[in-house]
Amino acid sequence: MTSFALPLPRARTADSAGPVASALDPLVAGAARGDEGAFERLYRAHVGRIYALALRLADDAGHAEQLTQDVFVRAWERLGTFRGESGFGTWLHRLAVNVILTDRRSAWRRTRRITPSGDLIDLEPEARSAPPGIRLDLEQSIAGLPPGARTVFVLHDVEGYEHAEIAAMTGIAVGTSKAQLFRARRLLREALDR
Amino acid sequence: MTCDQVRDRLDGFLGSALDPAERSAVTRHVAECAECRADLEAARFLADRTAGLRRDIPPPADLWAGIAPRLAAPRRRLSVPLGWLAAAAVLLVVGSSAVTVAVLRRSTGAIDPVFATTEARYQQAALELDDLYQRVRDSLTPDTRLVLERNLAVIERALGEARSALRADPANRTLEAIVVGAWRRKIEFLERAASIERES
Numbered sequence: 001m002t003s004f005a006l007p008l009p010r011a012r013t014a015d016s017a018g019p020v021a022s023a024l025d026p027l028v029a030g031a032a033r034g035d036e037g038a039f040e041r042l043y044r045a046h047v048g049r050i051y052a053l054a055l056r057l058a059d060d061a062g063h064a065e066q067l068t069q070d071v072f073v074r075a076w077e078r079l080g081t082f083r084g085e086s087g088f089g090t091w092l093h094r095l096a097v098n099v100i101l102t103d104r105r106s107a108w109r110r111t112r113r114i115t116p117s118g119d120l121i122d123l124e125p126e127a128r129s130a131p132p133g134i135r136l137d138l139e140q141s142i143a144g145l146p147p148g149a150r151t152v153f154v155l156h157d158v159e160g161y162e163h164a165e166i167a168a169m170t171g172i173a174v175g176t177s178k179a180q181l182f183r184a185r186r187l188l189r190e191a192l193d194r
Numbered sequence: 195m196t197c198d199q200v201r202d203r204l205d206g207f208l209g210s211a212l213d214p215a216e217r218s219a220v221t222r223h224v225a226e227c228a229e230c231r232a233d234l235e236a237a238r239f240l241a242d243r244t245a246g247l248r249r250d251i252p253p254p255a256d257l258w259a260g261i262a263p264r265l266a267a268p269r270r271r272l273s274v275p276l277g278w279l280a281a282a283a284v285l286l287v288v289g290s291s292a293v294t295v296a297v298l299r300r301s302t303g304a305i306d307p308v309f310a311t312t313e314a315r316y317q318q319a320a321l322e323l324d325d326l327y328q329r330v331r332d333s334l335t336p337d338t339r340l341v342l343e344r345n346l347a348v349i350e351r352a353l354g355e356a357r358s359a360l361r362a363d364p365a366n367r368t369l370e371a372i373v374v375g376a377w378r379r380k381i382e383f384l385e386r387a388a389s390i391e392r393e394s
């Protein structure tokens with residue numbers, strides 16, 4: 001998959017890939033050889049990061065759990081392609097973005113909103129707006145963003161990916177990614193500042 | 195400085211990563227441009243709040259129980275691209291006999307582990323076929339891709355709906371059979387899609 005060769009995301013968060021990843025190397029090697037016990041320990045070490053991502057990108061918590069499971073099954077299948085050029089956590093996170101966005105794309109196709117040129121801004125449904133006067137917390141407001149804006153906000157501002165990486169992972173143009181980010185931030189400020 | 199240039203520098207401006215000349219150019223621009231000012235204010239408003247979000251959230255339930263049965267023996271990358279059809283056919287045969295077992299078994303309350311294993315085999319076959327399709331995809335015309343992917347979307351919707359119904363009612367053997375039927379359709383479709391001759 002071409003996306004595996006992309007540069008690493010900015011290390012904005014301390015827990016992204018640092019010392020933990022290198023300590024886990026024997027586990028990664030074991031899991032790649034088919035050791036399920038080793039893979040389970042990798043799962044335990046990383047599931048929180050993946051679930052947090054899925055929770056913010058999926059439509060509901062049940063779906064986030066299913067996607068998290070899909071990510072780890074996919075990771076098990078793909079471990080043979082992991083060359084260690086990035087940390088395992090970084091590799092897994094990128095794989096998770098891929099699995100989740102692929103699921104999202106097929107969900108969007110289901111709504112028959114896709115156009116041959118397929119720009120996300122054109123296909124997404126309206127944002128679910130909060131009732132006036134209700135003060136929402138940030139998580140709720142993120143959940144209420146239109147999907148395209150939410151995806152870019154989560155990947156860029158929460159997870160620290162660059163616009164170029166987001167463009168490659170989502171298939172949108174870099175300019176669209178930027179536009180979605182600014183739109184997302186304004187919508188969030190509006191939702192939180194009322 | 196244009197609006198686009200200013201917007202590209204807003205995060206650096208807030209994080210004080212800009213050199214003094216750029217800094218004052220941004221300051222001058224936002225003083226006069228309401229759009230960029232709104233973007234700067236939104237970014238400033240959100241920066242600390244976003245930094246406070248949790249990046250690590252343990253799932254409410256242990257998800258490993260739903261993962262372990264889906265871990266088939268690890269398979270290496272397909273080295274012979276044309277071997278996939280035979281491999282998928284074998285998986286289909288193995289799958290269908292296990293399905294018979296799964297459908298005959300009484301399951302209660304949770305997804306039947308035999309069924310989960312069966313579903314894992316289908317999933318594996320679908321993943322490999324999807325890889326193959328992704329390899330030929332670039333050589334297809336946009337029209338062909340669109341038709342294929344629209345059809346695939348219909349199949350995936352049926353599969354997705356059947357899987358959510360089964361998640362809500364894990365002991366329902368009719369739903370199990372519907373999920374299996376949907377997987378089979380997806381795999382047959384991917385087989386056809388992946389075998390389309392290169393167009394050019």
Ligand SMILES: [Zn+2]
Binds near residue numbers: 223231
């Ligand atoms: Zn401006």
